[in-house]
Amino acid sequence: MKTFVNIIIMLFCITAFSQEQKVDYKKVDNDLVQATYYFADNNTIVERAGFFNKEGKLHNTWISYDLEGNKTVIANYNNGKKDGVWTYFKNDKMSIVTYKENKITNVEEKALVVN
Numbered sequence: 001m002k003t004f005v006n007i008i009i010m011l012f013c014i015t016a017f018s019q020e021q022k023v024d025y026k027k028v029d030n031d032l033v034q035a036t037y038y039f040a041d042n043n044t045i046v047e048r049a050g051f052f053n054k055e056g057k058l059h060n061t062w063i064s065y066d067l068e069g070n071k072t073v074i075a076n077y078n079n080g081k082k083d084g085v086w087t088y089f090k091n092d093k094m095s096i097v098t099y100k101e102n103k104i105t106n107v108e109e110k111a112l113v114v115n
Helices: 002-017
Strands: 021-026 032-039 042-053 058-065 069-076 084-090 093-100 105-109
Touching: none
Parallel strands: none
Antiparallel strands: 021 032, 032 042, 042 058, 058 069, 069 084, 084 093, 093 105
């Protein structure tokens, strides 16, 4: 019984403090829906944007951003699976990871030069 009460209290706390994330959906054509997710604590700044196919799976290019609007990840999906080149940006380096049907086939790291 004590465990049950603790779980109920924990769920209440999570629900009470969670913030609802703003999401915009736009139908592009019969097969794609564009989704734009905004940061929960600032619903004017885009957190990530991309596409879902008609089955509701991640598809095509998805881009994630930090709070300053800088790209953090450029990702590619094919019918819900990681497929193609993904580019990760972090501080002064860029990691390029190539996927084929959710499996990593190549990884490269490059230094970012800022002038």
